[in-house]
Amino acid sequence: MDQNRVILECKNLCKKFDATIAVNNLSFSINQGDILGLVGENGAGKSTLIKMLGGEHVPNGGQLFYLGQEVKWKDTHEALSKGIGIVHQHPLLVESFTAEENIFLGKEIVKNQLIDNRQIHDQATEVKKVYSIYPNLNLKQRVSEMSAGEKQVVELLKIFSYEPNILILDEPTASLPKEEAERLLHLIMELSAERNLTVVYISHKLEETFRICNRILVMRNGENVGLLDKKDFDRDKLIRLMINYDLKEFYPAKAQGHGEKILAVKELCSDTLTHINLEVNAGEIVGLYGLMGAGMSDLAKTLFGLRKFASGSITLGDKCPEEIHTTNVRQMVDKGVYLIPEDRLRYGLVSTFNIRENASLAHLKHYFPEILVNTKKETNLAAEELKKIHVKYSDIEQGISELSGGNQQKVIVTRWLLRECNILIVDDPTVGIDIGAKRDIYNLLRDLTAHGKGVIFVSSELNEIIGMADRIYTMRDGKITAELTADRINQQNVLENIL
Amino acid sequence: MINKVKKVLNNRELFLVFIAIVVFFSMTAGRFLSLDNVANILRNTSIGGLLVLGLTLIMIAGDFDLSFAGAVSLLNLLGLIAIDKGMNMYLAFFLMIVGGVIWELFNATLVVKLKMHAFIATIASLTLSKGIIYWITKGSTFFGNSPDSLTFIGRFTLFKILPFNTLIFIVMAVTVYLLANRTKFGRHLYAVGGNSDAAEYVGINVNKQRIIAYILSGICVGVATVTLCSKLATAPSTAGDGFQMQAISAAFLGAAVFKLGQVNVGGSILAIFILTTIENGLIMLNVPFYFQYIVQAMILIGAVSFVSKKSKKGEGPAIF
Numbered sequence: 158m159d160q161n162r163v164i165l166e167c168k169n170l171c172k173k174f175d176a177t178i179a180v181n182n183l184s185f186s187i188n189q190g191d192i193l194g195l196v197g198e199n200g201a202g203k204s205t206l207i208k209m210l211g212g213e214h215v216p217n218g219g220q221l222f223y224l225g226q227e228v229k230w231k232d233t234h235e236a237l238s239k240g241i242g243i244v245h246q247h248p249l250l251v252e253s254f255t256a257e258e259n260i261f262l263g264k265e266i267v268k269n270q271l272i273d274n275r276q277i278h279d280q281a282t283e284v285k286k287v288y289s290i291y292p293n294l295n296l297k298q299r300v301s302e303m304s305a306g307e308k309q310v311v312e313l314l315k316i317f318s319y320e321p322n323i324l325i326l327d328e329p330t331a332s333l334p335k336e337e338a339e340r341l342l343h344l345i346m347e348l349s350a351e352r353n354l355t356v357v358y359i360s361h362k363l364e365e366t367f368r369i370c371n372r373i374l375v376m377r378n379g380e381n382v383g384l385l386d387k388k389d390f391d392r393d394k395l396i397r398l399m400i401n402y403d404l405k406e407f408y409p410a411k412a413q414g415h416g417e418k419i420l421a422v423k424e425l426c427s428d429t430l431t432h433i434n435l436e437v438n439a440g441e442i443v444g445l446y447g448l449m450g451a452g453m454s455d456l457a458k459t460l461f462g463l464r465k466f467a468s469g470s471i472t473l474g475d476k477c478p479e480e481i482h483t484t485n486v487r488q489m490v491d492k493g494v495y496l497i498p499e500d501r502l503r504y505g506l507v508s509t510f511n512i513r514e515n516a517s518l519a520h521l522k523h524y525f526p527e528i529l530v531n532t533k534k535e536t537n538l539a540a541e542e543l544k545k546i547h548v549k550y551s552d553i554e555q556g557i558s559e560l561s562g563g564n565q566q567k568v569i570v571t572r573w574l575l576r577e578c579n580i581l582i583v584d585d586p587t588v589g590i591d592i593g594a595k596r597d598i599y600n601l602l603r604d605l606t607a608h609g610k611g612v613i614f615v616s617s618e619l620n621e622i623i624g625m626a627d628r629i630y631t632m633r634d635g636k637i638t639a640e641l642t643a644d645r646i647n648q649q650n651v652l653e654n655i656l
Numbered sequence: 657m658i659n660k661v662k663k664v665l666n667n668r669e670l671f672l673v674f675i676a677i678v679v680f681f682s683m684t685a686g687r688f689l690s691l692d693n694v695a696n697i698l699r700n701t702s703i704g705g706l707l708v709l710g711l712t713l714i715m716i717a718g719d720f721d722l723s724f725a726g727a728v729s730l731l732n733l734l735g736l737i738a739i740d741k742g743m744n745m746y747l748a749f750f751l752m753i754v755g756g757v758i759w760e761l762f763n764a765t766l767v768v769k770l771k772m773h774a775f776i777a778t779i780a781s782l783t784l785s786k787g788i789i790y791w792i793t794k795g796s797t798f799f800g801n802s803p804d805s806l807t808f809i810g811r812f813t814l815f816k817i818l819p820f821n822t823l824i825f826i827v828m829a830v831t832v833y834l835l836a837n838r839t840k841f842g843r844h845l846y847a848v849g850g851n852s853d854a855a856e857y858v859g860i861n862v863n864k865q866r867i868i869a870y871i872l873s874g875i876c877v878g879v880a881t882v883t884l885c886s887k888l889a890t891a892p893s894t895a896g897d898g899f900q901m902q903a904i905s906a907a908f909l910g911a912a913v914f915k916l917g918q919v920n921v922g923g924s925i926l927a928i929f930i931l932t933t934i935e936n937g938l939i940m941l942n943v944p945f946y947f948q949y950i951v952q953a954m955i956l957i958g959a960v961s962f963v964s965k966k967s968k969k970g971e972g973p974a975i976f
Contacts, residue, residue, distance in 0.1 A: 213857075234859025249857050251850035253918045262847055263858030271838040 164189040164224060164355050165210065165241075165323060171218035172205050172379075176551070177561055179205040181379040182219070187323075192349050192356040194370035196363070198399055200562060200591040202379035203359050207325045210357070211243035212236030224322075234263070240322035244329055246359075248312035252301040257281035259300055260315045281314070288317040290340045305332040313341070324348075325357040330365065342369055363392060375399055378591075400592055407596070408624035409603040411643075415440040415627070418474050419611045420494075420580055422460070425469030429455045430635045433469065437580060437611040442602060444626025445615045447655045452635040453615045454499055457584045460613070461496035462489040473579070490519070493579030497569055497586055499615075505569045506557050512568055513539050513553045519572045542571045546601050563594025570601065581605060582613040587621065599625060619648060631655050670913035670923070674930050681937035688940055695817050699887070701932040702825040706880035707903040708910075708924045709832045710760075710873030715907055715919040716836060717869040718849035719767055720774040724877050724903065726785030727759040728896030731881040733789055733798055736891045740800030749882045756878025757871055759785075764870035768863050789893050798891040807889050821883040828879060829925050832872075836921045845869060846918070901952055902931050909959040917963055931955070 166186040172179045180202045187193050195203050208214040209221065212230030221228050223239070230236045233243070250259045257277050266276040281296050291310045300308060309332050316324065324345075330338040346369055348354040360366050366373060367390050375383040375398040383398045400407065416439030425433040430452050437443050445453040458464045460471065462484035470480040473492055481488075498504035506515055513532075516539035517524070524538065525531060540553055548567045550560060557565060566586060573581065583602070587595040602612050602625070616622040622629060629641040631654035639654040681688045707724055714721050735752045739745055759781075766777035792798075812820045836842035847855040848865045856862055884895060909930065910923025931952070938948055 232859065233857045237858070249851060249854035251847045251854050253846065253850050253915065258843070259854070262854065263844070263860055265840045265843055267840055271834070272840060272843060 162189045163187070163222075164191075166222040167206075167210075167219065168222070169219035170206070170209060170216050170221065172202075172209060172214055172216055175559060179379050180209070180216075183376075183379070183381050184219075185374055185381055185384055187355060187357070189322075189355055190349055190353045191372055192345065192358060192370045194366040194373040195357055195359045195376065196361075196366060196373060196395065196399060197376035198592060199589040201376040201399070203376055204327065205379075206376070207243060207327060207357060207359065210236075210323075211241050211325055213243070237316075237319055237321070240319075241325065242316035242319050242321035242323070243325045244309075244312055244316050244327065246327040246329075246331060248308045250300045250308060250311060250315075253299065255297050255299055256294060256303070256307075256311045256314075257296040259311055260284065260296075260318055262315070281318075284314050284318045288314060288344060290314075290344055291337050306334050306337055309333055310337065321354075323355045323357065325359075327359045328361065329358075330360065330362065345369060363395065367392075377401060408621075409600055411625075412440050412442070412606055412627050416609055419476075420460075420474060420613075421472045423470050423472070425459070425466050425471070427455070427459055427464060427466040430459065430466070433637055435630055435637060435640075437613060439474075439609045439611055440606045441627045442606055442612040442614050442625055444622040444629040445613060445632060446619070446622045446629055446651060447632035447638075449617070451632040451655065453632055454584055455635070456632070457496060457582045457613065457615050458498075459484070460489070461494060461582060462486040463496070493577065494582070495519070495573040495578050495580070496582045497566075497573060497584065499584040499588070501562075501566055501569055506565060508558050511554050511556055512543070512548075512550055512560070515557050515568050516543060516553075516571050517575065520576045523576060538575060539571065542575055543568065546570060546597055561591065561594075563590035563597075566590050567594065567597065570598065578605070578610055580611045580613065582615070584615040585617050586614075588617065619651060623648065623651065667913055667916045670909075670926055670930070674926065674933070677930060677933055677937070681933070681940065685937055685940035688937060691817050693936065693940070695813050695819055697929075697932055697936045698817075698822040699813075699819040700936065701929055702819065702821040703880050703884050703887075704899045704902045704906065704932060705825045705925065705928045706828055706876050706883065707899050708906045708928050709828060709921065710876030710880075711903050711907050712910065712919055712921050712924040713832065713836065713845065713869045713876075714774075714873050716842075716845050716849050717866045718852065719866055719869065720778060721760070721763060721870075721873065722775065722778040722900075722904075723759075723763060723782035723785060724873070725896035725900035726782040726789075727756060727877050728881045728884060728899065729891070729894060730785045730789050731755045731759070731878065732885045732888070732895050733792060733891040733893075735881065735885055736798055736800045736802065736889075737792075739802050739806070740798075745803055745806055749885075752881045752885065753875060753878030756876070756881060757874035760870040760874030760877065761867075764867045767870075768866050786893075793891070793893050795893055797893065800891070802889055807886055811887065821886070824879065824883060828876065829921075832876075833921045833925070835872075841865075841868070850918075902928070902935075905952055905956045905959070906931055908956060908963075912959050912963050927959075 163186045168184050170180055170183045183206065195206070197203050205214060209216050212233040212235055223241070251262065254262070260281050261277050266273045266280065268276070278296060285292070285294060285296065290313060291307070294307060294310055300311060303311070309329065313329065329341060333341060342365065345356055349356060358366065358370060371387045373385045373390065373395070374381060375385070375395060377399060385395070418436055419439050420437040422433055422435045433456060435443070445456065447453055455464060459466050463486055465483065470482055471484065472478060472480050473494070477492060502508070507518070513536055517535050521530065524534070536553055546567050548564050548571065550564065557568065560568070581602070586598055602614070606612055614622065614625055623646055626646065627643065629646055629651060630637050631639045631641065631651060633655055641650055687693055707728070711721055711724060731752045734755065735748045738751070739748045763778055763781055766772045766781065767774045808820070814820065814823070836845065844855065844860045845865055847860060848862050852862045888895065906927040907919050907924050909927035910925070911917060911919045913923040913926060914920050915923065934951060934955070935948060938951065
């Protein structure tokens with residue numbers, strides 16, 4: 158019976174990049190008509206796996222079977238023309254083209270050697286009608302003028318126009334507004350039921366995955382750690398498979414008390430923040446949490462001196478009692494306030510530097526006041542500090558881009574901790590890094606507070622902030638909406654105050 | 657009201673600029689609109705125009721070429737030497753075009769196969785061309801013997817207003833325009849320059865497209881050389897230099913019209929006309945020669961900042 162025919166099978170698939178093993182001996186099979194959820198932490202290997210299924214990566218080992226035959230995709234186009242299409246999380250579109258030009262890129266309809274724009278428009282309109290996710294999409298609009306959600310729809314239509322047998326979706330609803338996300342989910346379920354479309358669905362939204370998938374493959378460290386059928390779907394079980402720890406044991410123990418005040422912010426106002434009042438005491442991890450755009454990152458940058466504020470003051474505790482009304486980075490760094498920024502690739506690392514150069518960057522002037530930098534001293538200094546948080550590298554002269562995300566982040570942490578801090582502000586420090594590195598960073602932050610320092614922890618992950626913070630300030634629209642202390646820290650209270 | 661005007665303009669503001677410039681010069685410089693002068697403008701546009709056509713194709717693909725002016729000087733020299741030694745003129749012309757292709761294939765090897773930065777690679781080949789030229793000429797202009805018919809293309813004018821070489825330019829311009837904007841090849845070329853990952857994903861051979869762009873530009877360089885040779889009948893060591901800045905400026909200026917922020921064929925064609933018209937107008941006004949440089953520089957600055965300001969992303973056309 159068609160329903161149960163195995164459409165795709167992987168046997169012992171392996172993929173490695175230099176020293177990192179991204180996918181390790183992975184085997185599983187998909188039946189036609191399945192909607193298979195693919196879940197796992199960032200770095201678990203999900204993207205690498207689907208790229209092998211779709212022809213973007215060539216496996217280093219193992220076999221791939223499609224419709225019963227072994228296949229070794231030459232490129233994505235071959236996979237696409239044979240029926241396997243990947244809808245990327247970040248759409249692969251030519252910005253200067255219109256939606257319909259992008260949809261028909263590579264298969265433009267031609268009449269007498271010239272492109273038939275009329276036909277392209279007509280056929281694109283057909284595709285839009287058949288795969289109705291967003292009827293109001295203007296096919297003749299330039300992609301560069303579209304919102305992230307609209308771009309995602311164009312990408313979807315592009316792949317749909319190839320009428321694939323297997324549709325691989327990488328976090329498709331991440332940038333879609335609610336209504337369109339709903340329509341997409343309905344469409345997928347409909348296509349699966351009526352046309353036996355097979356879907357591989359990567360998502361971090363577990364509720365969504367439970368809703369539409371009939372099976373879930375859990376990956377961890379590049380391996381298949383569980384293949385669950387719908388009847389066995391269980392949230393706790395899934396999370397435990399994903400991170401291999403009981404959530405309660407995952408975070409280090411919280412502080413039992415705290416010392417004197419080391420940071421006081423009074424009535425701080427800036428272009429995006431209003432009437433910010435907060436305090437940090439020695440030994441505390443203070444959490445900042447809210448929806449995207451609520452102002453946490455702006456506040457972090459303002460405290461660090463990266464952004465200006467118009468009114469209010471910052472005091473750094475009894476040791477520096479004078480009120481600060483204007484800040485700049487150099488001043489805050491000299492006072493021992495450091496910021497580890499979000500998006501390490503964009504704001505943290507210098508990609509052309511090696512490990513040593515990245516590690517020493519923040520405090521170069523302090524350690525090398527003379528004109529020349531003593532490379533030997535620099536190396537020793539950096540190596541010692543890097544060892545403390547278990548950074549894995551083969552050579553300190555190695556290019557920073559060769560390191561894994563977790564190790565890169567650790568280098569940035571090292572960069573600042575090369576000199577003692579008073580307050581460390583961290584903005585989403587564990588995004589996109591593996592479990593082991595996350596734990597190392599959590600332990601490091603606790604260690605800092607155990608030595609009397611203070612930490613301001615901005616996070617976009619609810620469980621993380623609940624697990625790590627001794628106190629939480631919730632934010633919304635540039636204002637602080639609540640201060641939650643120890644016993645009041647739970648999911649409900651936090652969510653209540655950010656909306 | 658503003659929106660209606662904007663819609664009609666639709667990134668075609670440069671047309672208005674062109675008209676304004678023509679009006680300005682016709683009022684301030686005597687004989688600007690005379691048959692002779694217009695023919696002169698058209699004749700001068702042809703060479704720069706052919707060069708910018710080739711450059712535009714390369715830039716659409718996301719690459720760059722700084723060496724075309726050097727190639728023109730060199731091929732012109734070699735061609736005239738061959739003619740002087742008795743080679744048939746038409747054969748020499750044909751070989752100039754072949755030479756242009758070979759030259760750009762050399763560039764393509766550096767940029768596409770050896771993955772050098774287009775900017776650096778073509779600076780290198782430009783310098784190489786100059787080296788070869790000076791090696792042969794020691795700096796002096798080569799005169800050589802050539803048949804009288806040599807200057808036919810360069811100097812003959814149809815109906816007193818349409819120079820023959822402009823006809824050649826028009827044919828090439830229309831062809832390249834159709835190629836870039838109406839064929840699959842052209843569409844794929846824009847894709848390669850716009851997002852090579854997206855192009856690769858749907859099976860477009862990115863490197864092949866880039867190489868073909870260089871080859872096509874080689875043909876343009878060759879034809880430009882034939883046109884120049886026919887006009888000059890001599891080979892100064894710096895024959896092509898005057899067109900370097902002009903063609904590059906025209907390509908960037910062209911990104912301000914029709915496809916804002918994106919180098920395009922239509923824009924380049926309009927731009928080269930604007931540039932040669934301004935150059936001619938300034939000469940007619942007896943403006944000192946150095947003023948030309950200043951004006952050209954300001955046009956380039958103005959064009960790129962206009963494009964940056966108006967582009968959604970705030971980035972100019974990318975050449976790096």
